[in-house]
Amino acid sequence: MSDSKYVLWFKQIGKGDTARVGGKSANLGEMVNKVNVPVPPGFATTSEAYQQFLEYNKLKDLIKDTLTGLDTHDMRALAQAGNRIRSAIQRAEMPRNLEHQIIDAYKKLGVMVSQLNPLVAVRSSATAEDLPGASFAGQQDTYLNISGEKKVIQKVKDCYASLFTNRAISYRVDKGFSHFDVSLSVVFQKMVKSDTAVSGVMFTIDPDSGFNNVITINGSYGLGEYVVQGIVTPDEFIVFKPKMTIIEKKLGTKKVKLVRSKVGNSEKKVSKEDSSRFCLTDKQVNSLAEYGRKIEDHYRCPMDIEWALDGDTKKLYIVQARPETVHAVGDSNKLRKYVLEGKGKLLFSGLAIGRKISTGKVNIIKSASEIHKFKKGDVLVTKMTDPDWEPIMKIASAIVTDEGGRTSHAAIVSREMGVPCVVGSEVATSILKTGRMVTVDCSDGDGNVYGGVLKFRIDEKDLKTIPVTKTDVMINLGEPNQAFSLAKLPVKGVGLAREEFIILSEVKAHPMKLISDGKSELYTNALATGIGKICAAFYPRPVIVRLSDFKTDEYRTLDGGDKFEPEEDNPMIGWRGSSRYYDKDFLPA
Template identity: 65%
Template sequence: TGLKEFIEKTLENLDTHNIRDLSRKGKAIRKKIVSTPFSDLLKLSIISAYHELERRLEIKNPYVAVRSSATAEDLPGASFAGQQDTYLNIRGENELLKAVKQCFASLFTDRAISYREDKGFDHFKVSLSVGVQKMGRSDLGSAGVAFTIDPDTGFDKVVVINGSYGLGEYIVQGKVIPDEFTVFKPTRGIIEKKLGYKKIKLVRGKKGNKEVRVPEKDFHRFCLTDEQVQILTEYAMRIEKHYKQPMDIEWVLDGETKKIYIVQARPETVHSVSNKNVLREYVLKEKGKLLLTGTAIGSKIGAGKVRVLMSAKQIHKFQRGDVLVTDMTDPDWEPIMKIASAIITNKGGRTSHAAIVSRELGVPCVIGTGKATDVLKTGQSVTVDCSKGKGRVYEGILKYVIKHRDITKLPRTKTKVFVNIGEPEKAFSVARLPVDGVGLAREEFIITSHVGYHPLYLIKTGQQEKYVQALATGIGKIAAAFYPRPVIVRLSDFKTDEYANLKGGKEFEPKEDNPMIGWRGASRYYDESFAAAFELECKALKVVRERMGLKNVIVMVPFCRTPEEGKRVLEKMKEFGLDRKKGWKFYVMAEIPSNVILAKEFAKIFDGFSIGSNDLTQLILGIDRNSEKLIKLFDERNEAVKKAISELISTAHKYRRKVGICGQAPSDYPDFCKFLVKEGIDSISVNPDVAIKTILLVHKFERGFRK
């Protein structure tokens, strides 16, 4: 047919950085492939197979899906394998033959050509077959994607499922934000469910596919039941086991048969080819004015000048290093996406085109901002930060650093090193650190960021389930990330002024002169005016353990003034379903002098202690730690504080109770860390950014004491 020679000649002297040249040549090749007739033998084979499908289905001219299946075995880490075209609701011989040709032509999209040229791969070494399947009725059901790995962090203990009503194309195009389900593989527990925004869907029409509105009753419903999510998870895990690598899987829920079908599976190539032993962390070193937020894709930071483009016809205006700002992307945008320093879109979810491509390219991307093209102006300098779990766009070019850490060379320590964590969004990334668990998981961040309302206000307005669900999801995500390592979850420790600042909180909170030593921690949980709110916390913890199957959670009671108070809190928890007989363990914060003085009595009630060095220091020394006048006197290394810590460790060990510390002091002051190791503390919990430094420090001191 002369096709190969035509393609070779067309691609001679191609400059992939010249977007117009690339676009013109790519278009010419695709047009030539589609216009070149099939051989009689191939044409007859395709038509015969279609008639065989007719006979099997007992349907005249059945609707089919025509899918590309590319192989690139000799191209290591070829991220774009599997990104060729698919054609849905194809019917009849002529339509089928045309769709098959278009699939072959999609080997030469601008993006595919550019990728192979840049990597030095032979265009004729990539093979492509076309699969023809009976068309599943997802227009009457739903469709989506399942990853057997978290696509943004590479965390491999979850299956992440996206789905929406109708054909899956609208998810990729970013026209709908799909529902998202995160399932923990070891227990099969659904640890997170996010309701998408899916008011429209693509369905089969008489003349091709058409857009229709989703019935209002379905807006606020998930497109899959929990049972269907579990079935899909099992399928995904079996496929991953078969291929022995993380997979990216397309699925369909047929609205007629109510069955789930797997229609395509390909290797996940972003994280599966990355070096698991080297941690790369992007850290913002400056603060700036926050302009926009959205969903973060990846965990990098990028900065540059904004280029607002509303159509792919404008891509010739784009310069290398610009920040692409647009409504949403499709394959026509790909030539400039790879030269962008960052990408920001108004629309789209985690499996939209912009998300998929930026993830593969390693370009930081914030999607679904809703208003990027209105807020940002061409020429404006911005920094795009995806390093903290949520996507943020700041004004100006802010300084950032990239830290590389080889975790294979780290020593093991007898003293356990834990991390403190509050943001569930960061858990999957932080869990890659070679730490022994979580020494302090704070509920306050989850309540502030994911609920925002006072729990008693939600009870009053009948929305208490919202509180339980948000808390369970946040705790569950952290517990799953570190499983089976222990995760110590501190019960809510807001002070009265902080509770009052939550929406609807003022009517439920007294005004106190000194909230720091006021109605907080344990004293709230058994108080009749707060017990109903505490019950919601206990319900959330029950969901984490019993429904999600995460038995690595240890509950910690903060600010417990007396052993009698400790007993009352434990009785209340038992009443609300958290019973030691069911395997629960309970720790107490040691942050009040009475916790040290009466350590023996507390050891008889609780399973372990965690020293809160900040509160313990201020209460032993009688210092308001927020006072600028007294800041120089506030020091955890004061002899009185060290003596108290030493006494607590000694008493706790006498009664076979574990003792840890959660605070910045061990990482800020090496001499304080040395003191803790010498005293035989069981664990030191620090912020993630200093975890590796602390491991090395602890190892150095342990080795010194052995000598």
């Protein structure tokens, strides 16, 4: 530790210093000192600096008077209270001794990176964040590409003020934290030039099922805020830890990116060429996965990590890391399965967050100014959420967004709150209308939205009560998206992985059509991914894969199937099984 009261460099702090510099700062220091991963240099202000700022400006009484008796479910009252406190903090004067220490450290950072007025990322680091069961995800503000002494000091005040955003006030009340038990550190970190490259988020588990043998990486072009906020639907890469190999790649739409401009940061469209290709090479994915594994090994728990690729140096950096907070507090011996019993019209699908089902009335919210219109039990439908929406997310029966990936704000917060969520649907706000009743089903690994209120049930099982049998018990499985969730079952493996169901869920087109269209690689990749996910989920237990036993009438339901399948009076005894596999008409597949 340093003798400095208000400013500490990363090399002077570690994970034991959360009370002094907050979770974000402490974890950056820990990685710099104890983990062999690349972290941009920087420093952090202390909780003493924050307390000094409040006392110098006599702000504690104002905060106490404003928040005492506040009903955080009254959206208008919450907004008024938050605005009053934030305005007072932003107008307040920075104590001279504190200002000098921050500016001196900023200048030293410039010398370290050989830049006058270096570009920095300025991040809030609360002393109560990144805790088991309470991530405080996005509760306080971050500012990117900040340069100059005056702007640096102003951003410190802006970060202090963000401790009293509407969402932060509401979140602390819900989690049982006193507003005065939380202090704020401000992190200053050399800016990684990812606006000309790529950035994103990495979980060292599957964030939905909690399956811990994979690393999940989301990435998109430009600054990482668009991935975190869910403004873009990013690429996704799944790496199997025991072999450190990529078992799945999903191409995101990546329509826009956030880049540095002459005045702050601005949005730019991503070219069709760039959006149609993966933003990371396999080598870069494997490098990130190795960093993730090192961090997880050091902390001995699953981790939620932010990363960035520098467009100039082409070097990957870790810019944040924190313990994963949802599955860390779950009971791995409890199996709770939601089962959809009713049938209805499928309106659209997206990425499933969680494995629950819920019903409710659609309420389309376009901006934070409309959140007072939201009612408890409504289904929140929007283009994307941001941290300001937390007060209504916690009372929603379900959440559906047009954009975003499995590591976006909407996904992280909905998991923590136990609210079923569908992200990246692309069409929710155009298809749904406010007032319509819908069913949101995330139970089978896909995020499906149905018209109307469909019946469902909840099956619960304590895995510890399942008896051990002399006979090896194995399961039948055909949906790869269910594999990670089912891996916790006390079974000896998969007795039957049905290839036809993998074709139906992953390919959705007749194999001969894909081959004739010159897309045979799409077919083989989809099969390899589906089988690979099932095998990874149950590793090292055996998985027996049966080749497709679809009948002609079932193959005809696939895209293009009517062109390649005969019409048979009795498909049960027709062109199927081995008779299909040695037929020259099907041999290419």
